[in-house]
Amino acid sequence: MKKNYLLGMALMASLSFNSCDKEVVYVQDGTGVESVADGAQIITLQVENGGDGLATRAGRPLYSAEAKQTIENVKLWICDKAGNVKYVTTISNWDKDGSTPYTTGGHGRQKTIELKDADKLAAGTYKIYAVGYSATSDYTMTAVTDVKKTEEGPSKYTFNENMVLPCSTAGEEIFAGQMELPVEKGKGFKKPVVLNRQVAGAFAYVKDIPFREGARYLKLVASAQNQSLVLGNFNSSDLTGNGSGNDANVKYVVNGTNGKADGDYAYVISTIDLNEWFTAIKDEDGDNLIDAGENWKNPHRPSGSPAAGTYPTFQKGSAFGGEFVIPFAHVDGKQTLTLQLTNAGGKVLRSWKVNLGSTDEQLKQTITCWNSGSTDWSTSLSGELANTYSLVRNHLYGIGTRMNDEANPEKPGVDPDPNPENPNDKPESLNNKQELVLKVNDNWEVIHGMELD
Incomplete structure (x- = not known):
């Protein structure tokens, strides 16, 4: 009688070019799992790079392309071919007593679960779903948290794999994926399921900021903004080469919906308060740039003597x-990203267009989009241009280069x-620039080079 191993998953945060880590969650093949009795089915959930201690809101802040994540909960469920939920479990307080540290192949945390008695899977075709999310998430998580075993739900409960999660902010990091699982009588199985990041990211890392009287903010502004995230059409591949774009499994998917529409096509993604980075907005040396040197400060350095x-x-x-950022499709005829220097009241004092490089791979792609009208993935979007492009799932769009939080x-x-x-670690100079270069980094899956105009 053979042992049956139901594999688990690991969330690997990998945003560094040279890192072998991946910012994904995957099911591992039993590494580190002690032997069990014949016929046992084991789920080993593993989450790598489990926290950086920097979060000041739900999820973690984005400071670089470094491999990190701070999820507290991992929920896993198994459905049969008809969508009936046969097994479900949630691991809470994941980063503390919800899991234990492991060092085999990484430096994360893991939890091993044994399916016993009525929970064991009979022969048939199944799908495993898993989601990693923050305990105080900015998403409305009921589509995930309300998943129950079929016999425990109202009437005959079945699961819809395209989960729509409204969000109270522009976006928050969340991971999800699935695996198809054929189970044969008397036979075991060893297959991985990978949970990749479901959102995009965007940042501006700049220097040599032009001086303008009354300057206060640098704002990264987008032509569109979605307010809900769709978990579905997953890329459950263990991506290689962080951000290189050379992995054959790279996808270009817009999984956002419920977009805003105010007619201005100017939705703020992030805001840099210059008063937090400089002791005074001044130009005493007359070079038309905000004075740096002793006038500069790191707003993220705690007071005292931080470790x-x-x-x-x-x-x-x-x-x-x-x-x-919740991914969104490009708007024809509208600049996708713009960097604006504004005063305290929002008046634009200087602006730069943020474009994809002319040879960027995304310009060759047809983008798969969620169709909210027919609630499926039937929409294909072509016509990506250097200045009008989509922000797609699990890609990081950055002005300047910043691979680590340090x-x-x-x-x-x-x-x-x-x-x-x-x-x-190379901030983009804004001095005498008319065009910004945006770099897209996923495993993030691909790195796009962006240009300032």
Whole structure:
């Protein structure tokens, strides 16, 4: 009689070019699971890179392309071919007593579950679904949290795999995926299920900021904004080469819906308050740039003597702002992203168009989009252009280069001078620029080079 192993999953945060980690959740093949009695079915849920201690809101803040995540809950359920839920479980307080540390193949946390008695799966075709999310999520999570076993739900409960999650913000990091699972009588199974990030990301990392009288904010503005996320049409592949775009399993999917429509096509993704980065907005040396040097400060450095590595560092003289974003489709004839320098009242004092590079792979793609009218994935969007492009799932769109939360990981807690320049931490100069270059990074799946206009 063979042992049956139901594999589990791991959330791997991988946003670094040179990191072998992946910002995904995957089901592993029993590594580290102790032997069990014949006929046992084991689920091992593993989440890698489980927390950075920097979160100040639901989910984690976006400070770079580094591999991180801070989910507290992992929910897994198994459906039969008809959509009846045969098994469901939720791991709460994941980063603490909900799981235990592991070191095999990573440095995350894991939880092993044994399916016993009535929970064991009979022969048939199943799908495993799993979602990793924050305990105080900005999403309305009832579509996930209300999943029950069929016999426990009202009347005959079945599960709809296209879950729509309204969001109270522009977006928050969340992971999801699925795996098809054929179970044969007397036979075991060993297959991975991968949960990838379901949102996009966008950031601006800049220096040499032009001085304008009354300047207060740098705002990254978009032509569209969706207010709900659709969990479905998953890319459940274990992506390789973080952000390289060379993985054959890379997808271009817009899984946002319920868009805003105010006619202005100017939705703020992130805002940099210059008063938080400079002690004064001034130009005493007359070079038409906001004075840096001793006038610069790191707003994310706690007061006192904080421990190195517990807060992000930046190049001196730079400014950073970024957020996770619910993916949205491009708007024909409208600039997708714009960087604006404004005063306190919102008056635009200077602006830069943010474009994809002319050779970016996304320009060759047909984008798969959620069709809210027919509630399916039947919409295909073509015509991606350098200035009118979609923000797609699990891609990171960045102005400048910033691969880690630490400007120099070899010297944690140090805000370095910009010279010599670090190719992995290089803010974009705004001096004499008319066009910004946007870089897209996923495993994030692909890295897109963006240009300032």
